[in-house]
Amino acid sequence: MLIVSLAVWAILVAAVIYIDNPGSMVTTTPQQQTGTPSSTNITARVIDISDYRELDILNNMSGYYLLYFEQKDCPGCKEVSPAIERYFSNNNAEVALVRIHIDDIFNSNQDAAFRLISRYNVLGTPTLILFHNGAEVARHIGVFRGDQYEGLKKFIEDGLRSRNSDGGTILSPLLPLSLGFLAAISPCSLPMLALFMVVSKNPGRGIINIVKTFVSMIVVLVPASLGLGLLFTSGRLLGVSLYYSLITYIGVVTLLWGALTFIDREPMISASGRVSLLLPILGMQCSFPFLLALLSMIPKNPVDASIQALVFSIGYSAPYIVASMSSGKASRTIRALSTGKSAKIFKYMQGVILVSIGAYVIINGLPYIVG
Structure with missing residues (x-):
């Protein structure tokens, strides 16, 4: 099945390369995209920055303005964005909005x-x-508690009342811990978390075994969090992203695994503890801004970068450790459901889940595989 998956993956990549042929693309300047020179956008209430050539706008801003950093496949952005649209559509002329699309700028x-x-x-x-x-007057990272619109409104109004600023915000050292935990349960990581629970081995009930699994994951994830940033930025071969190649290949394997399950040809896929650690590494793609931030810190302060990578990895590992501890019970449940009258229903459910995970990974990975 792995060979068939490789062939299917190669066909998909070839199709993406063909569609993404630069000869068929029309390039536009930021002025052409907006229809007006970039300098005139400074007075606009809402500014969208998707190209690095538009970043000079930030040097000429005055008065109150809100910088909103977002990216594709960011679950928190999907919650906050509607609130931002609503707030700035209500004629709040005192504050300008600058939406900064980090992933688009990175691609440019x-x-x-x-x-x-x-x-x-x-x-x-x-x-x-x-x-x-x-x-800088105020800063907020992540979603707001409760209603997003009310949280955003309070955040901005509190900032407007606080005219005295030291020009910066001290970030909590525990912030990477929460970012790691949220990244592990984000849409990017959940498919890998589900697969990890299926293919990983149960570490056992003893606290020593659990600690060993936790330590081994931390040892892998700390350098991986730094290495993934490098892979994001330079990991290309002939224009093809190595990271997203691996992501999409695993997606193809998962999709075919689910398809074969429908016809009772389910392959027996299992992984040792070390191999299964590849899955949480691949699930870190939603942590793109944090990984870039770590890389930018390394030349200036490698110790702080390593500490933040460690704290982030601890938070990120927690859900995977819970999944690993649950794998034994899950395996017994699966074996029980796979026999008797409920076997056919379970097979269909398992197939649907695997196909859904595979399709999600492929659809979200293919657009970034070439560039």
Whole structure:
């Protein structure tokens, strides 16, 4: 099945390369995209920045303005964005909005994305930073508690009342811990978390075995969190992303696994503890801003970068450890459901789940495989 999956994956990649042929693309400048020169956008109430050539706008902002850092496949952004649209559609003329699409800027110029994230100390998305005449007044990372609109409104109004600012915000050292935990249960990681529970071996009930599994995962994830940033930025062969190649290949394997389950040809796929650690590594793609931030920190302060990578990995590992501890019970449940009258229903459910996971990974990975 792995060979068939490789053939299917190669066909998909070839199709993406063919569709993404630069000869069929029309390039436009930021001025052509907006229809007006970039300099005139400075006075606009809402500014969208998707290209590194538009970043100079940030140097000429005045008054109150909100920088909203977002990216594709960011679950928190999907919750906050409607609230932002609603707030700035209600004629709140005192504050301008600048939406910054980090992943698009990265695709247009990697160095510019590094400088941007380092300049504003962006560790995750969504990040909202309120400025007054170039000085930072308030910062919020992630979604708001309760109603998103009311939370956003209170955040901005509190910032407007606080005109005195030291020009920066001290970030909590525990922030990477929460970012890691949220990344592990994000849409990018959940498919890998589900597969991890299926293929990984139960570490056992003893506290020593659990600690061993936890330590081994941390030992792998700390360098992986730094290495993934490098793989994001330079991991290409002939224009093809090595990271997303691996992501989409696993997606194809999972999809075919589910398809074969429908026809009672389910392959026996299992992985040793070391091999199964590949899955949480691949699930870190939603942590794109944090990984870039770590890379930008390494030349200036490698110790802080390593500490933040460690704290992030601890938070990220927690759900995977729980999944690993549950794998034994899950396996027994699966074996019980796979026999008797409920076997056929379970097979269909298992097939649907695997096909859904595979399709999700493929659909979200293919657009980034070539560039």
